[in-house]
Amino acid sequence: MNIVVVGLSHKTATVEVREKVAFAPTHMEKPLHALVALDDITEGVIVSTCNRVEIYVTTRDIAGGIARVKRFLADHHKVSLEWLEPHLYAHHGEEAIRHVFRVASSLDSMVVGEPQILGQIKTSYGYAAEYKSSGIILNRFLHKAFSVAKRVRTETKIASSAVSVAFAAVELARKIFNDLSDKTVMLIGAGEMCELAAKHFLNNGVRGLMVTNRTFERAEKLADEFEGKAVRFDDLFDQLHKADIILSSTGAPHTIIGAGDLTEVMRRRKQKPMFFIDIAIPRDIDPAVNDVENVYLFTVDDLQEVVSANLQQRAEEARKAEEIVSQEIGQFFKWLSSLEVTPTIIALRSRFDEIRRAELEKTLANWKDLPPDGQKRLEALTNAIMNKLLHPPTSLIKKAGQGGRTDLYVDALRALFELEIGGAAEEELGELEE
Amino acid sequence: MNAILFYSTIAVYLLAMIAYLAYLAKPSESLGKNARRLITAGFIIHIVFTLDRYIEAGHTPITNMHESLSFFSMSVVGVFLFFERRFKILVLGSFVTPVAFLLLAISAIFPTALKPLNPALQSKWLLVHTVVAFFGYASFAVAAGAAAIYLIQENLLKKKRLGGIFQRLPSLNTLDEINYRCLTLGFPLLTVAIISGAIWAETAWGTYWSWDPKETWSLITWFIYAALLHGRLTTGWRGKKAAILSIIGFFVMLFTFLGVNLLMSGLHSYK
Incomplete structure (x- = not known):
């Protein structure tokens, strides 16, 4: 009995192609039953995410099985096989096993190490198990893939580091404060990256959010959106001591917070640490702020450096992960x-x-x-x-x-x-x- | 028997230190677990050694340099294990185990022979006074260890060198918290040691306080830590400032413990 994989992913097909052959998670029963009803296809699992559509089957006849599954994919989505074929890949034997292990371990993902893919495969397998389209071989195969993914996760640091600026900011905050649940974030100004970072902080459980803007209405609007508190720009230095993490991105042509401004702020905070992230260009916060005791200032460039270092580390960890995959394939x-x-x-x-x-x-x-x-x-x-x-x-x-x-x-x-x-x-x- | 226990402790502490340093260089779960197992095993052997010596000597075995250093080392490990369990900071061991090992190794240099107890020390106060004092010292030692890591970590953060070592060390807040907790443990112990010493002095020598160098330096140490704790609680002497002060306090304490005994003569200079 052979395991065969047929599919397409972000590496072989554009999003326009991918969405044409995606399977709706709510309607998996029919396609799964149709799949295992094909000649010489004994078991089948369909994985469909926004970045990939893959079909795993067991078959006696490799070439025939691949052809039948390709035909099934085209027919089911009512597209021509000639149009679809160039985007498809097919693996069998060891290569099929390696492929699925790599996908589950997030080694084939757009952002290597991203954690969602494993959950998505588990859900897909759940449908196959529910509608009984998978059997002894694919059950064992996918459980093995899950355990390989788990091994990769625990034995390498592939998913342990932040690969976006917003996430790097959250990680740094943890390295300063440890616990974020009693910390307050302040947003000065507005901007996409600033708001994204604020969202990340809220998702990671900060206690509250304050928003200030030269236009108070904009501050109020943003505060509403994040269920935070709007602060008048003139009151900035009256309120600043309440903030632990400050994200700043105003369009001001000069710096708005200097080292001298912080003496009073720090006294009112009893010297509790502050973490400034300056996203604005030109800068909002005087670089000398970093020299104030218990104050840490980072710019986007600093965070970007962290991210690049992490990406490099991920690449190294990915090599270790490939080795783990290879070991497990043999078994x-x-x-x-x-x-x-x-x-x-x-x-x-x-x-x-x-x-x-x-x-x-x-x-x-x-x-x-x-x-x-x-x-x-x-x-x-x-x-x-x-x-x-x-x-x-x-x-x-x-x-x-x-x-x-x-x-x-x-x-x-x-x-x-x-x-x-x-x-x-x-x-x-x-x-x-x- | 006693000597075997002693050298086993040194050997196990050495292994624990190596494991912890390796853990710092290249962290892995199993290495961390084994390092902790080693230091725990060493600690148990160390306790057995101390009890065995207590039984053999018939009095608290903290009466000479060898015994004091050994007991100090044991207290440091004890306090470390206590905080390690609470804060789950394995990497603290990479900084504490070398201290414990060194203290114990140095104690081996001093004469180990059991001598009949100096009549002045024959008192029930010996146990309370010395044990409390050494646990106080040990708390300050761990506080200084956490402070040292804090200074490293804060320096890396300010200079934005956020590579491997930065990732492995705990957060600033955790380190500051450990430092603070150690101080709040060590300070009352030191206070009790000084008071119990004064009471003992009164019964033994007929005076509560005689400005013996040990007494003077203990008082200096006490004032430094009192100032540090006061600063922390009222004006927010936290982070770097507190870290530096607790390291200074540790060196003064070390002088109170070792310098006074080795360099000055007085009522406490047992050798």
């Missing part, structure tokens, strides 16, 4: 290969036994003066011959199973002895696996 592939071994051995044995019995019956039917224990002795003899003959191929294929390389032997045995391996043997094996 899973071994299991997958071993799935083929037992049914093949069972089929081979029953084929031999069939022949033996048939020939034995023929002989016994015409044998008039058979001694009393003759039948028993003939049974024993034929059995012994059969077992001796079967021993070397059986042990060889079992050994190959442990190395994960069984295709050659399994295919050869099947062709040589015209073995037919039905679902029954595999089901039996599935029970053994449980």
Whole structure:
């Protein structure tokens, strides 16, 4: 049995293409049932996120399976296969396993290390489990993918560092204050990045938000939006001591906060630390503010440097993660290969036994003066011959199973002895696996 | 037996120190766990060693340089383990275990022989006075350790060098908090040590206070920490200022403990 992956992602298709073949999460039953109803497709899982659409199936015939799934994807979304085909990739065997492990570990994501993808695959698998389109192999496969992703997350620092300026600001604040739940953020001025950073701080549980602007109405509007408190610009220095984290991005041509302004502010705060983030160009806050005791001033450039360093670190961590993925592939592939071994051995044995019995019956039917224990002795003899003959191929294929390389032997045995391996043997094996 | 326990403690502290330093260089969960296991094991052996010596000597084994340094080292580890458990700051061990190991290693240099107790020290006050004093010293030592990390961290933050070491060390607030908690633990202990010492002096020598160098320097230490705590509580001497002062306080305390005994002569100069 082979695992096949067919799909497209942000790497192969633009958003216009991706949205045409996306599956709605609320309507997964039909496509999943249609997928496993295809010829020679035994199990199927559909993963659909805004950055990728992927279908995982198990099939006997790799080339046929890939073609059928591609056709399914085009037909289901009523697009022409000729148009879709150039955007699609298809993997089978070890490559398919590697691909899914990498996707789950967020190594194939647009922002490597982003944490959402694992949850999205889990949800997709949830649908497949609910509508029973996945079976022994894909169940095991995806659970393995989840555990690989978990290993990557705990053993590498791939997701541990901030890769956006807003998030870097939150992380730095934690390095100063530790706990943000009793901290207040003040926004001076407005601007996209400023508001984004404010949102990040609110999501990370700061207690309150103050907004000030030269135009008080704008401050009020923004304060409403964030459920914060508007402060008149003239009252800035009266209120500043209440803020722990200050995000500033006014259009002022000169600095609005100088080091001297902070003496009184710090006295009123009893020297509790302050964290200034200056997003404005030209700067709003005098660089000398950084020299005031217990005050830390960062500009966007400083934060950008943190982000670049983190991105570089992520790239290094990604290499470690790839190694983990490689290790795990071998293990899973071994299991997958071993799935083929037992049914093949069972089929081979029953084929031999069939022949033996048939020939034995023929002989016994015409044998008039058979001694009393003759039948028993003939049974024993034929059995012994059969077992001796079967021993070397059986042990060889079992050994190959442990190395994960069984295709050659399994295919050869099947062709040589015209073995037919039905679902029954595999089901039996599935029970053994449980 | 006693010597075996002693050298086992040194060996385990050394291993713990190596583990903690390795953890600082390259943090990993298992390394951190093992480092903590080592220091905990060392601490237990150290306690057993101290109890064994107590039984053998028949009195509190804090009567000479060897015993004092060893007890100091044990108290430092004890206070560290207490705060480590509360704040979950493994990396503090990278700064505290070297101190504990060094103190214990130095104590090995001094004569270890058990001597009959000086009649002046034969009192139930010996136990209270010395144990309380050393736990006070240990709290100040850990406070100074947290302060040292604070200064490193604050310097990195001001200079915007936010690389590896910055990421591994705890937040400024946590360090400041540990420093403060250690001071609020150490200061009452030091106060009790001084008061119990005065009462003991009265019963032993007939006077509460005789301006013995140890007494004088203890009082100086007490004033430094009193000023620091007062500043913290009222005018917001926090962060860098508090860190520097608690490091100064630690060195004065160290002089009170070691300098006075080794360099000056007085009622406390047991050697």
